[in-house]
Amino acid sequence: MKIGDLAKRSGFSAHTLRYYERIGLLPYADRDASGQRDYDETILIWIEFLGRLKDTGMPIRDMLAYANLRNGGPATTQERHDILAAHRDQVQATIARLQANLLVLDDKIAGYAATLQRTQDDDSQHIPTSTNQAEHQPNTLYRNPIPARPARTGRHRRRGGPKGD
Amino acid sequence: MKIGDLAKRSGFSAHTLRYYERIGLLPYADRDASGQRDYDETILIWIEFLGRLKDTGMPIRDMLAYANLRNGGPATTQERHDILAAHRDQVQATIARLQANLLVLDDKIAGYAATLQRTQDDDSQHIPTSTNQAEHQPNTLYRNPIPARPARTGRHRRRGGPKGD
DNA sequence: CTAGGGGTTAGAGCGCACTCTAAGTCAAGC
DNA sequence: GCTTGACTTAGAGTGCGCTCTAACCCCTAG
Incomplete structure (x- = not known):
């Protein structure tokens, strides 16, 4: 079995x-005569187990150990x-x-669902619907620019805190 | 509350x-008079919820959305x-x-435990103990060098020059 | 004979989520 | 007055686990 096949199967x-x-x-x-990897079927068993360790969050260094x-x-x-038992406990x-x-999460979702329900019921009566647990925060939140990503471009520019303003 | 306190509490x-x-x-x-962040207690509620989203594996970009x-x-x-419901399903x-x-994992651990038990029982009879499911692989395995880490140092060598054809 | 589609290597690059550094400000304690 | 330590910023660096690239090789089909 060549690496491409193993890739598909694993x-x-x-x-x-x-x-x-x-x-x-x-x-x-x-490797075969031309230097290409030639796998035995049995490797799949080991790979599948590795997949399980990975899926359960074991870091590579531990799998390596x-x-x-x-x-x-x-x-x-x-x-x-002992390694597996410790990992099982972790899982x-x-x-x-x-x-x-x-x-x-379910609580919060239920809160939203209730709000939506109320909004629908009160459709033509417009009763304020801010009893939802989901609305804990003051609505002054989120006025910062949000670069969406830290962005590791550019350099220079002065440092030190521009205080006050 | 200053950032150090919030750090401790969150x-x-x-x-x-x-x-x-x-x-x-x-x-x-x-920011206070000297430009330092001054937090309100209520921010803790939001931070705690963020922690839960993070703990349940939501990527930052989704939390941001x-x-x-x-x-x-x-x-x-x-x-x-809908976002939370989708996330809940994921979780x-x-x-x-x-x-x-x-x-x-439990099966495998039980296999090891059984092997250990047998090894102990047969202590003075040294019967080969290779019936454990854990021993599926041929023992020719693992003879590669193991650099332990890919190592992403280096900046030398030509790069980007796809020899203009 | 040539094209293509696989394979090979060493090593660079990427995306994520932090984590830290440099250079500076500021308030409090000795 | 001086030191200490917590804070400020922009930006660089880290660790993980891939993922990809360049430049090459080899086999098969048309």
Whole structure:
């Protein structure tokens, strides 16, 4: 299997697969007569697992540590177990955090929905509709320019605080 | 409240708070006589909500879109509702994905635990313990150098000169 | 024979979200 | 008066994880 095929089957781009090999996340692939990578099907199992670690937010450096332990054979079983167990705990914590935030989000959405409902009901009576929780802030907010992106162009110009104004 | 205090109370660094103001995620703060930001307590409510959006993985550009809609008043209620609802769906999908991966992770961890158990049981009989699911790969893996980091230094070498054909 | 569509490498560039630096101001404490 | 430390600005730098480019090679189809 060539890198393009593996890319299609694994969901990672060929660029990314080469990158992973370079940093040691994937084994150095055998090359065919003309120097092209020739993959064995079995690599897909490992790649799929890497994908799961990635999906669950494990940083590459940790995947690398785990990958390297696999070279150590059975002697590293405990360590590998511990890495995955620690990661699982992290994932569980993340899920819990997301679920907690989801409740707040749902509340806020319900607030908006209620406002919309009220606006519709009162369509011809124009009763002020500012009871929504979503409107906590003073409406003096957001008068700054907003460059939309930090923009790392340009240089020079004087520094020091222009106070007062 | 000065920026240092707000930093302590919000959990964001002063650097980050200034950055958020710069990009428009936080309102342009009032300055005191000597040009220093002087915050009102209420800003904490908005910052806390921003934190939740961030925690749930909303990119800054989307938070910005949401923040800007708040300036539009009640007219933007529907749009704000839709943004949050879409985000909520995303978060729910993320949770589902994490939970699915968690199962796989748990399986793998259980595999390691079983191997460790067996290794302990067979302590004095040294039976090879390679039945663990965790050992799918051929042990010829991982013989590449591993630079540990791509390293984006360097500025030498010709660039941009696509030899005019 | 030529075109094209794959592959190869080293290394540069990108997008994101900060994070920090330089050079300066200012208020309070010793 | 002087020092300390928190603040101000514009802009540069960082770390992550890719993503792409240049310049090349090789195989196959027409």
